[in-house]
Amino acid sequence: MMDLSKIKTIGNIGAGTMGHAIALQFAMHGYNVNVLDTSQKALEVGQRHIKSDIETFTNAGILSESAEQILNRLSFTTDYKTALANADFVIESVVEKMSVKKIVWQEAEKYVADNTILATNTSGLSPSEIQTVLKKPDRFVVAHFWNPAQLMPLVEVVPGHKTSQSTIDTTVHLMNHIDKHAVALNKESLGFVGNRIQLAVLREAFHIVDEGIASPEAVDDIIKYSLGRRWSLVGPIASADLGGLDVFSNISSYLYADLSSEQGTDPTLNKMVSENKLGLKTGSGFFTWDGDAGKNIVKERDESLLKLLKADLEK
Ligand SMILES: NC(=O)c1ccc[n+]([C@@H]2O[C@H](COP(=O)([O-])OP(=O)(O)OC[C@H]3O[C@@H](n4cnc5c(N)ncnc54)[C@H](O)[C@@H]3O)[C@@H](O)[C@H]2O)c1
Structure with a gap:
């Protein structure tokens, strides 16, 4: 398993319903998060939702630091290289289409280091099929959050055929570290378990x-x-x-x-x-x-x- 202290920067692909909330979850736990989306407009929408969620958490007395401190850990870009070149863990929440996920992951893998873990938040697409486009498929896994991801604790961690045990273990530990409740499956299945x-x-x-x-x-x-x-x-x-x-x-x-x-x-x-x-x-x-x-x-x-x-x- 990878030493969790080596994970400092998160590449977060997609700033929509799920992506913005996942980015915030990491930033709230001290990680630098590079948020990537296809347009400035999509990034602005994500940023607005993040601010609104932070306000809710602040009012509920959940945060131990200021909104500004959390926001300072987040950066927003439409450029793959800027978002991913220094990422130690990448989580993707783009549209639920196999063809799009494959294109995004093939592109993303060009910019990440060899040992960066790659995780998709797919609701049920096969990780084994997405793995077919990767050069290093062993570091690819599903981390399936539940909506609203800033409030629901569960993350299902689902391996594809080629996912290594170390990738599964590191992802489970990382999810638990950001106060999610991670549960790993033994193997992939349609719809996972939930x-x-x-x-x-x-x-x-x-x-x-x-x-x-x-x-x-x-x-x-x-x-x-x-x-x-x-x-x-x-x-x-x-x-x-x-x-x-x-x-x-x-x-x-x-x-x-x-x-x-x-x-x-x-x-x-x-x-x-x-x-x-x-x-x-x-x-x-x-x-x-x-x-x-x-x-x-x-x-x-x-x-x-x-x-x-x-x-x-x-x-
Ligand atoms: N909404 C849910 O209840 C839910 C729950 C769990 C998992 N998921 C999964 O999470 C993923 C995202 O769902 P969502 O509800 O957040 O969708 P969404 O439509 O709200 O957000 C998707 C975001 O991805 C961006 N995007 C699209 N193509 C991109 C690309 N090529 N590169 C970078 N960004 C791109 C879009 O601009 C948008 O901001 C899907 O796989 C979905 O199945 C959704």
């Missing part, structure tokens, strides 16, 4: 609504006030242990066969999308989103996440 489980739950939730078993409101309440609360304290597998594996074995014997096994694109989602019911962004999805309703839910969610983050940091 999105596999999220989609398994959603497939069944949509099926329940479709079958008229319960309304969307009822499904959400059932999860919020039972499994959601429990699983944030004791994960599903340990919960099964606590409940008794014989009990879950019995339940699985009659229930697995009755659960949705939809294989294609979800039919309920297809129907909603064809009616332009895309959720908050078009004003309706399973729920109606009038006026500030969506904004208010996000605000309340983020305030609660901030309280949890503060509690984590005080532990």
Whole structure:
């Protein structure tokens, strides 16, 4: 594993929803961060979001230094060489398209040192496939943050076929060092772990609504006030242990066969999308989103996440 004290400068490719928050996370932990994007405009948007997040953290009393000290560690550029030539670790959060990721990584590798670790924040593209464009694929890995990345603790660390153990270990340690909770997978899988489980739950939730078993409101309440609360304290597998594996074995014997096994694109989602019911962004999805309703839910969610983050940091 690489000595963490050798990592001083981060190359941060992409300043969007995820990229700006990841850059801030590193800067808040003392790293110099070179933020790279394709235009000044994109960099300015990222910079604005970083400032706004710092203000939120300052108001919450989370920071032990001034906004200025943190901002001084960040620099912004559209030039690969300026961003990457002195980077010890590079994290990429550009658009989720394999063709774009391959171009970006092929270009990035030209400017970095041989031992620089390269990490992609892809939501689920195959790291093994991205590795095919690299000259030194062993130092490439997935570091999958969760949105909003300034507030959500988890980072899934996912190796491709050619990723070295040292790359995985260093990335896990670095993520933990910036106060994220890193969890490494043994091997890559579509959707990694978080999105596999999220989609398994959603497939069944949509099926329940479709079958008229319960309304969307009822499904959400059932999860919020039972499994959601429990699983944030004791994960599903340990919960099964606590409940008794014989009990879950019995339940699985009659229930697995009755659960949705939809294989294609979800039919309920297809129907909603064809009616332009895309959720908050078009004003309706399973729920109606009038006026500030969506904004208010996000605000309340983020305030609660901030309280949890503060509690984590005080532990
Ligand atoms: N938004 C989420 O919920 C979420 C969660 C986890 C992971 N991700 C992943 O993170 C990545 C970025 O997602 P996002 O939501 O931040 O997207 P975004 O659209 O908000 O930001 C992408 C940024 O990348 C920049 N960009 C595009 N091409 C570039 C290039 N060639 N070089 C440099 N910069 C370039 C864009 O200008 C933009 O600023 C994707 O791979 C996505 O799947 C997203």
